[in-house]
Amino acid sequence: EIVDLYSEIDMGNVPFNIFIDLSKAFDCLNHNIIFEKLQQYVIRGKSHDLIKIIFTTEANILKVTKSNLINLSTGVPQGS
Template sequence: GVDVDDVYQGMDNGEVPFSVFIYLTKAFDCINHETLIKKLEYYGISSNSLALIKDYLTKR
């Protein structure tokens, strides 16, 4: 992660801090969960990651 001191140092060097926050809850409501899991498996997502995603999708 980024430390607050890094942000301040960047600002002192003329850099502009920038962040993007995405709210994904509604996005997961718009897709078929089984299809998503199959595609993630196809693209080689690890079994541990798949288990976390399946858990998230089924316990919402």
């Protein structure tokens, strides 16, 4: 909601903002929880399916000595 800050202050209201950095929180989100929340917030049908495909078909490689592709079940892929 857009408010006129000066008017709010004149009326005795104290406007404030809370900023929360959720960037690290996305690293531990379970994909199934993300999909459920998307449906709750009316992202359904083809849009929901597309997001689900992006999350479930992406695999990452961790190079230590030898590694295989692994499917991720948590976290938001980089660049998503």
